[in-house]
Amino acid sequence: MPKSVQEYVVGVTEKAAKELLAAAMETPEDRRDWSPLDKGRTVIDQVAECALLNGYTAQVLEDRNWAPTAFANYPEEKAAIVTDWGTVSAALEAGLPRLTAAIRGLSDEDLELVLETPFGPMSMEQIASYPVWNMTYHQGQVTYVGILN
Numbered sequence: 001m002p003k004s005v006q007e008y009v010v011g012v013t014e015k016a017a018k019e020l021l022a023a024a025m026e027t028p029e030d031r032r033d034w035s036p037l038d039k040g041r042t043v044i045d046q047v048a049e050c051a052l053l054n055g056y057t058a059q060v061l062e063d064r065n066w067a068p069t070a071f072a073n074y075p076e077e078k079a080a081i082v083t084d085w086g087t088v089s090a091a092l093e094a095g096l097p098r099l100t101a102a103i104r105g106l107s108d109e110d111l112e113l114v115l116e117t118p119f120g121p122m123s124m125e126q127i128a129s130y131p132v133w134n135m136t137y138h139q140g141q142v143t144y145v146g147i148l149n
Contacts, residue, residue, distance in 0.1 A: 005111060009128050010100045016135035017096050020050060021089055023139045027146035032085050036148055043145055046138045048082045051091035054099045054131045061102035061128060064110065066117045103128050 003011070024032065024043050032043040052074060060066050081091045111125040 005108070005125065006104050006106055006128075009132065010103050012132045013100060013103065013135075014096065016132045016139070017050075017054075017092060020047065020135045020139045020142065021092065023142045023146065024085075024089070027142060029085070031146060031148075034145070036145060040145065041141070042082075043142050044082050044085060044088050045078070046141055047088045047092055048078050050131070050135050050138055051081065051088065051095055052077055053134055054092070055095045057127060057131050058095070058099040058102040060115070061099075061106060061124065064113060064115075064124070066115045099131060 024047055027043050035042050056070055060070065081087050106124055106128060111123065111128070113124045114121050115124065115127065117127075
């Protein structure tokens with residue numbers, strides 16, 4: 001029996017989170033809070049973004065609504081978890097069950113629902129897939145930061 005779209009997205013979401021954390025762990029510990037050229041984003045900052053945006057995505061999926069205040073406290077929330085690697089990695093891991101439950105909670109009809117977002121109209125299917133894209137993108141960035149000398 002083929003997987004549902006929801007189960008497929010859950011599987012690739014869990015895989016992306018695991019691979020992002022693995023890439024970060026391969027980065028030398030003293031480089032996880034290092035900023036390339038003092039301008040680039042640190043590994044910790046990028047993983048913190050993924051942790052927070054996974055939670056925001058879960059909220060949208062649960063509510064079936066994009067609240068206008070969805071990102072209102074993003075800078076403060078990110079600053080609160082960017083304190084150290086343990087806090088950031090724990091935040092990503094702790095939020096994953098909520099996100100996957102929200103994805104599993106979508107009916108096939110829900111996937112077709114289109115919401116107005118700051119990025120234009122998006123289907124719930126697209127929104128549910130966002131964390132995969134974001135974590136995969138940041139895995140590449142984290143890997144790059146990790147290999148810089």
